[in-house]
Amino acid sequence: EVQLVESGGGLVKPGGSLRLSCAASGFDFSFYLMTWVRQAPGKGLEWVSTISTSSRYIFYTDSVKGRFTISRDNAKNSLFLQMNSLRAEDTAVYYCARVGTGSSDFDFWGQGTLVTVSS
């Protein structure tokens, strides 16, 4: 059974940092692209970042470029999102998801972890 479990969310002050983790199991993690998607309170889904299997190709949404860094450890079946210079508008539930055969078919999702940026 495919499982994705996020952790690392919490309350942080503006300008602060957080590192999210996503533990994967039930599939060969190294064979799949992985992605982070977020949902701000009362808003829709927003794609954040995608990383290729070997970490060679990485994409970010414009609003997080230069502040967030996606990475993965295939030996530990783990996905990460380092978030620096956090802003109030980064407040959201952050989901990690597995990417299927295409670029937007996110076929399995975690339950999400809440990040709150507030003073």
Add this chain to the structure above:
Amino acid sequence: QSILTQPPSVSATPGQKVTISCSGSSSNIGNNYVSWFQHPPGTAPKLLIYDNDKRPSGIPDRFSGSKSGTSATLGITGLQTGDEADYYCGTWDSSLNAVVFGAGTKLTVL
């Protein structure tokens, strides 16, 4: 404002059929595959449709997808109260080098 345009809400009664549209441009829907997601409140999103019209294993054939030009459509037949959720279309945008989602459509089953 989202790159992909969806109606904010749709409603229908149990047993009926509903369609949800998703309109984009040549840089996204027009030249890339479309996915659809179901997101009930408080739960993780679920992939309903990928590659415009394919259903993942376990998704009932009440759910269907289609694409024509720069628009895509999700169809749901035999509506059930359990189908109440927010529905999102998503695709790759070749100009932005980014995945884009619609703003979401809230389905109410009256």
